Amino acid sequence: MTYRTLLAILDTPKDARQVTDFSLALAKQYDAHVIGAHAESVAMIPMVAPMEIPDPATVQALQDAAHRESETVEKLFRDIAAREGASHAWRSFVTASGLNSASLIDSARSADLVVAAQGEAGLLNDNRAELESFLFESGRPVLLIPHILKQPKPIRRVLIAWNGSREAARATFDALPFLKAADTVEIFSVDPPETPSQTPGMAGAEIAATLARHGIKVTVTSQEHSGLTPAAAIENRLSDSSIDLLVMGAFGTKRWWEMLFGGVTRTLLDSMTALTLLSR
The missing domain is CATH 3.40.50.620 (HUPs)
Incomplete structure (x- = not known):
């Protein structure tokens, strides 16, 4: 692809x-x-x-x-x-x-x-x-x-905001050309829930294994009980890791809920610091 x-x-x-x-x-x-x-x-x-x-x-x-x-x-x-x-x-x-x-x-x-x-x-x-x-x-x-980026530069470091949703999966696979060309790709989860098939500590492990089969150098990070909102945790990670591209699903909840109460997508769009690939 x-x-x-x-x-x-x-x-x-x-x-x-x-x-x-x-x-x-x-x-x-x-x-x-x-x-x-x-x-x-x-x-x-x-x-x-x-x-x-x-x-x-x-x-x-x-x-x-x-x-x-x-x-x-x-x-x-x-x-x-x-x-x-x-x-x-x-x-x-x-x-x-x-x-x-x-x-x-x-x-x-x-x-x-x-x-x-x-x-x-x-x-x-x-x-x-x-x-x-x-x-x-x-x-x-x-x-x-983002308006702060005036000149193109190589996309070396990619962060995937992973919550296991349909939107996140769609964005991840839509971004495959970027992921394959990157030096590092990090799967980042914030306060992942426990599910019948996955513990919070294993969040992102399966999608990471899939990406690795594409020859992508990928790491998995999970942040739990930090007291930060998902948007704030992602923003901090973007800054701390000097991320070139954020990959994330858009509008994970109903649109009217997002319009009334905001959400991770909307918050991050207001304060973009890196190229951001969104899929819905």
Whole structure:
């Protein structure tokens, strides 16, 4: 297994260069084709009193600005991809639904890996809701780039946040190309429960054995009774071990529960320090 088709989500000119640079670095590593994708937003129709009728001049100005941004993003992507000699294509969609455009989701479902940016202000805005929904609907792994990482670098150390869930298993196997190329891979569990088939001390042992059969150098670590939340324990591990890539399942509980009460996925997305591969 490898990554042969990458879909780079290019939202704004500010994050487009970052996502393009990282996507092309991966394309070079895996001999992959990169599709640059941009959703050009349809302007909301402003209403003017007293009759609440659309203001055509304002609508046109908003659409012109959105189209200029699309042209800027496209030129940036094409110029960098051509300079690097990468196999690439461009797709732009005019839509009122942003990342949740049906056409964009269809494109994602035909890619091996989706690459997107966390955003300069984290994901505490409308874009986060779009990204969460996109991740849920696309069915493909998403590699998120934290805003603090400006230049691509080799992925040498990988941490898998393992809780034995379907989502964690999906993310682990979606990340196999990264795991095989890494120098070290750590399976990390926080307060694992005792199950009929596994004691807390054995958490992650079986998936580690499976990965070892792929030729992956893997270690298993379990942290119990630390008093930390899973998110805090993972954040500490990322820092202490200088992790390049975090692999984890997304939204392990029902989405409405996550929206009301947060969760490990949401907490880690707010304070990303490493590349993060999410699968659902």
